[in-house]
Amino acid sequence: MLQHLxxxxxxxxxxxxxxxxxxxxxxxxxxxMPEPAPACIGHSVLDIKPLREAKGxxxxxxxxFLRDGRLRAVWYEGSNELKSDVRIWTxxxxxxxxxxxxxxxxxxxxxxxxxxxxxKLGNSIIFRDQNGELVIxxxxxxxxxGWDGVSLKITRSLDEGESWLPPQSLTTTAIFNFGxxxxxxxVPAAGNFTLIPTYHSFVLHFPEVVLxxxxxxxxxxxxxxxxxxxxQPFITVLNEHRAIAFMRVNxxxxxxxxxxxxxWSWTEPVQTTSPNQDTPVVVARIGDDLFMISSYYDSxxxxxxxxxxxxxxxxxxWRTIYARQYGIGDFPKYPWLTVGTxxxxxxxxxxxxxxxxxxxxxxxxxxxxxxxxxGPACP
Amino acid sequence: xxxxAVEVFGPTLLVAALAGNLVRSKPQSVRILASTCGAAVxxxxxxxxxxxxxxxxxxxxxxxxxxxxAAGYLCxxxxxxxxxxxxxxxxxxxxxxxxxxxxxxxxxxFDPYDLGYRGLTVPALMFAFVLVGWTARAIDIQLxxxxxxxxxxxxxxxxxxxxxYLIFPTDPIWAAGALAIDLQxxxxxxxxxxxxxxxRAG
Numbered sequence: 001m002l003q004h005l006x007x008x009x010x011x012x013x014x015x016x017x018x019x020x021x022x023x024x025x026x027x028x029x030x031x032x033m034p035e036p037a038p039a040c041i042g043h044s045v046l047d048i049k050p051l052r053e054a055k056g057x058x059x060x061x062x063x064x065f066l067r068d069g070r071l072r073a074v075w076y077e078g079s080n081e082l083k084s085d086v087r088i089w090t091x092x093x094x095x096x097x098x099x100x101x102x103x104x105x106x107x108x109x110x111x112x113x114x115x116x117x118x119x120k121l122g123n124s125i126i127f128r129d130q131n132g133e134l135v136i137x138x139x140x141x142x143x144x145x146g147w148d149g150v151s152l153k154i155t156r157s158l159d160e161g162e163s164w165l166p167p168q169s170l171t172t173t174a175i176f177n178f179g180x181x182x183x184x185x186x187v188p189a190a191g192n193f194t195l196i197p198t199y200h201s202f203v204l205h206f207p208e209v210v211l212x213x214x215x216x217x218x219x220x221x222x223x224x225x226x227x228x229x230x231x232q233p234f235i236t237v238l239n240e241h242r243a244i245a246f247m248r249v250n251x252x253x254x255x256x257x258x259x260x261x262x263x264w265s266w267t268e269p270v271q272t273t274s275p276n277q278d279t280p281v282v283v284a285r286i287g288d289d290l291f292m293i294s295s296y297y298d299s300x301x302x303x304x305x306x307x308x309x310x311x312x313x314x315x316x317x318w319r320t321i322y323a324r325q326y327g328i329g330d331f332p333k334y335p336w337l338t339v340g341t342x343x344x345x346x347x348x349x350x351x352x353x354x355x356x357x358x359x360x361x362x363x364x365x366x367x368x369x370x371x372x373x374x375g376p377a378c379p
Numbered sequence: 380x381x382x383x384a385v386e387v388f389g390p391t392l393l394v395a396a397l398a399g400n401l402v403r404s405k406p407q408s409v410r411i412l413a414s415t416c417g418a419a420v421x422x423x424x425x426x427x428x429x430x431x432x433x434x435x436x437x438x439x440x441x442x443x444x445x446x447x448x449a450a451g452y453l454c455x456x457x458x459x460x461x462x463x464x465x466x467x468x469x470x471x472x473x474x475x476x477x478x479x480x481x482x483x484x485x486x487x488x489f490d491p492y493d494l495g496y497r498g499l500t501v502p503a504l505m506f507a508f509v510l511v512g513w514t515a516r517a518i519d520i521q522l523x524x525x526x527x528x529x530x531x532x533x534x535x536x537x538x539x540x541x542x543x544y545l546i547f548p549t550d551p552i553w554a555a556g557a558l559a560i561d562l563q564x565x566x567x568x569x570x571x572x573x574x575x576x577x578x579r580a581g
Contacts, residue, residue, distance in 0.1 A: 006521035007513040013528035014509060018502030020532060021541060026497065108427045115383055117428040117436030142436035171538035174483040174492045175548045176438040204485040217539050220497070223490045268488075 025219045027211065027264045028189035030240040032130075037286040038343045038367050040378035045344060045366035048324070051091065051098045052360040057081055058089070061348040061360050062125045062185065062336050064134060069341045070094050072161045073348055074104070074126045074136055075360060082146050086121045088138055090161060093362065095342065104164050110140050110153055113166030119143055122150060126161075127186040129194055131214055134161050137170070137196055139181050148202045151177045154216050170218050172210055178202040180210070183280055184234040185336070187243070187263075193219070195263050197245065199231040207233040207247050209263045225269040230255040232280040235263075236290065236315070244315050246272075246292070248280045254294065256315045274309060274318040282337040283315065284345065286367070289376045290315050293335040293347060296323070306332045306349065310375050321374040329354025332361070340364075385535040387422065389441035390434035392449040394421045399456030410457050440536045442547035443527035444472055447519055465517035466561065469554040471508055476551025479542070495542035505545070 052058050054077050061075040071093040078086030087103040110118040122139035129135045134157040139150045155167040172180040179202025187195040192214040199207045207230050211220035224233055230247025237243045241262055247255040253271040274281070279295040290311040297304050308322040326332055335349040347363035371378045398417025399410050421430045428436070441449075448464065455462035482491045494500040505524050512520025527544040530536065536543060 003513070003516050003518055003521075006518055006525070007509055010509045010512070010521040010525040010528070011506065013525050013532070014502055014505045017505070017528040017531050017541065018499055021497055021502050022499060024497035024539065111427050111432065111436065115386070115432055115435065116439075117433040119436075143433060144437055169537050171439065171536070171540065171543060174540075174542055175480065200485055202484075206485045208490075218496075219539055221490065221493050223485070223488055223493075225488055226485050 025191070025193070025211075025213060027220055027222075028191050028193045028195075028262050030190040031195070031237050031243060031262050032188040032190070033240060034237050034285065035339045037284060037291075038339050038345060040368045040371065041343045041366050042368065043366065044369040044372050045364055046369045047365075048347070048361055048363035050359045051093070051348070051362040052077075052089075052101055054358055054360070057086075057352075057356065057358050058360050059350045059352075059358055060123045060183065060334050061350065062127075063338055063346065063348055064126045064128055065338065065341055066092070066160045068160075071338075071340065071346055072126065072134070073360075073362075074124050074161075076121055076124055076138075077101075077103070080356065081122065082120055082141070084119050088121060088124050088136065092161075093346075098362070104161075105136075105138070105155065105167065107140070110167050113155070114140075114153060114169040116140075116169050117142055118153070122147070123181055123183050125182050125185060125196075127194070129156070129186075129214060130188055130192045133158060135186075135194075135216075136164070137182050137186070138167075140167075140169075145178065147181060149176075149178050150181045150201060152180050152182060152196075152198070152210070154212075156216070168216055170210070170212075170216070172198070172218055172221060173200070173202065175202065180208070181231075183232040183334075185338075187235050187237060189262060190240075195235065197233040197235050199233060199247075201231065205229045205231050207231060207245060207257075207269075209233070209235070209245075211263075222263060222266070224257050224266045227269045228252070228255050228271065230269055234280065234282055236283045236285060238285070238314070244283070244290075245269075246281050246283050246315060248278065249276050250278050252276060254281055254292075258314075270316075272311075272316055272318060274307075279333045280335070282335045282347075284337050284339070286310075286370065286376045287379070288312070291345075291370065291375065292318060293337060293349075295331070295333045295335075298325075301325075302328055304331045304333075306335070308370070308373070308375075310370075319374070321370070326351065343367075383440075383536070385530065385533075386435055386440040386537075387431045389446060389449075390431045391418045391421045392446060392453065393441070394418060394430070396449045396453035396456060399453055403456055403459070407457065407459065410459070414453060414457065438548075440538075440543070442550060443530060443544055444468075444523050444550045445547045445553075446526060447523045448550075448553060451519070463561065464554070464557055465512075465515065465519050466558065467511055467515035467517035468519045468523060469558040469561070471511060471520060472546065472550045472554035473558065475504075475546055476548075476554075479546065480548060480551070492540065492542055495540035495545075501541040501545065505541075 124138035184197035
C-alpha cells in the first residue's frame with residue numbers, strides 16, 4: 001500500500017515539475033541590435049595610453065558607458081592570476097583622464113554574498129542590462145582547481161557602479177558547476193534576456209552561450225560547437241536573428257560560427273584566415289564590414305603585435321590594415337572594444353610585460369583613422 | 380551571509396551520516412550525539428566560511444539522490460541497521476550517469492544538460508523512473524523522484540536546471556560501488572546456501 005501511495009505521490013510531483021518545466025522561458029527569438037558604428041568625425045584619431053600600471057597583474061578589462069558619458073572599466077588585479085589576492089577593480093574615464101582605480105569585489109565578499117566559498121577571482125565582464133542597471137558577471141574559483149574549477153558569479157549596481165549588491169552564484173554545468181568562464185561582451189536579446197558568451201574549461205574546452213533572465217537566473221545554455229576546441233567567444237550581432245561568434249584557439253586560426261536563430265543553433269566552427277595564437281579577439285561592425293582587433297606573434301622577430309583587420313565577407317577572410325608592434329617581452333592581449341558617446345571606438349587591452357607585471361591600455365580610435373588605413377570609407 | 384538552508388542541508392546531512400557511522404559500535408545515544416555534533420560542526424564558521432559553504436563552493440549542492448542515500452545511512456547508523464539501497468535505484472543512477480555525464484563534457488555538440496532548463500525530456504525520464512520503482516517495488520526510487528521534483532518546484536537551489544536536483548556526479552559512482560558490493564554479498568550468500576549444513580555452520 002505504501003509503495004503505491006509513494007509512487008502516486010512521486011508521479012504527481014513529477015507532473016507538477018513537468019508543468020513548470022514546460023512553462024520555463026523559451027530561448028529568445030531575436031537579438032537586440034548593437035549600437036551602430038561611430039560616424040566619421042572629420043579628423044583621424046589613434047591615441048593609445050596606459051590606464052593602469054599595476055604593481056602585479058591587472059588583466060581582462062571590460063567597459064561600459066555610463067549615463068553621464070563616462071566610461072567605466074572593470075578588470076581583475078592581484079599579485080598574479082589565480083592568486084587569492086585577486087580582486088575586481090574599477091575606474092572611470094571622463095573624456096580626458098582616468099580616475100583612481102579601486103577594488104570593488106574580492107573573494108570574501110563573494111563568499112559572503114553567494115554562500116559558496118570562493119578563494120580566487122578571475123575574468124569579469126561589465127554590461128548594462130535591459131533594466132538599465134550595470135551588471136558584472138565574473139569568474140570565481142572555489143577551494144580546488146585552477147581555471148578548470150571556475151564558475152560564474154553575478155552582481156549588479158543600482159548607482160552606475162559606485163556600489164555593488166552582494167554577488168550571486170550562477171549554476172551552469174552538471175559536474176560540480178565546474179568550468180564555465182567568461183570573456184566576450186554580453187548580447188541583449190528580446191524579452192529582457194541576455195546572452196552571455198562563455199566557454200567551458202573543465203577537461204574539454206568549447207564555447208557556449210548562457211541565457212540569463214532579468215532576475216539573474218540562468219534559463220538556458222547552448223553549445224556553439226566543439227570543433228577545434230575554441231574558447232572565449234566574441235559574438236558580433238549582424239541583425240536581430242543573425243550573429244557570428246569568433247573564438248580563440250590554442251594554435252591556428254581564429255574560429256567563426258554563425259547563428260540564424262538568435263543563438264539557439266550554430267554552424268560548425270570553421271577556421272578564418274586570421275592567425276590565432278591562444279589570444280581572444282574583438283570584432284565590431286562597420287557598415288557591412290567587420291573590424292577585428294587581435295594579437296599576433298612574429299616568431300622571427302620574437303615580438304607581439306596588436307593587429308587591426310577588416311573583413312568584407314562576414315568574417316571568413318581578413319585583411320590587416322595596421323599592426324602595432326610591441327617590444328621584446330611585451331605581450332598585448334585581451335582586447336575589448338566599445339563605441340563611445342564621443343563618436344570614437346574605445347579599445348582596452350592588457351600588455352603583459354616580461355617581468356610578469358602588466359599594464360592596462362586604453363585606445364581611442366576614430367572611424368576616419370580606420371578609413372585612412374584602408375578600412376571602410378567614411379560615408 | 381545569505382544562507383540557503385536547503386543547500387546547506389545536503390552537506391550537513393552527509394556529515395551527520397558519516398559521524399553516526401563512525402561510532403556505529405557505540406550505544407544509540409552516542410550515535411545520535413555524534414550525528415548531531417557532525418551536523419553542528421558543518422555549520423560552524425571557520426574564517427570567512429563554514430564547512431558547509433566550503434563544501435558548496437567546492438562541489439555545489441547535492442542532488443535528491445544523494446540526500447536519499449545520506450538519509451538512509453543516517454537512519455541505519457542511528458537504528459544500528461544495515462542500509463541497502465534498492466538495486467533498481469542503483470541501476471537507474473548508474474545508467475543515467477553513464478549516459479548523461481560523458482555528453483556534458485563536450486564530446487559532441489549535443490548538450491543534454493540544456494534539456495534540464497525546459498521541456499518534457501527530463502520529466503519524462505523521471506516518470507520512467509517512477510514506473511521502474513513501482514514495478515520493482517523500490518520505495519527509495521519514489522522518494523528520490525518525489526524529492527527531486529519537490530526541490531525543483533520550490534526552487535530550492537540556485538539552479539533552474541532539473542538535472543541539478545535529480546543527479547549529482549558522485550551518485551553514479553556511489554551507486555556502482557554499492558551495487559558491486561551488493562552483488563558480491565549476494566553471490567557469497569548463494570554459495571553459502573549451496574554448502575552442506577555442517578559446513579555452513581562453520
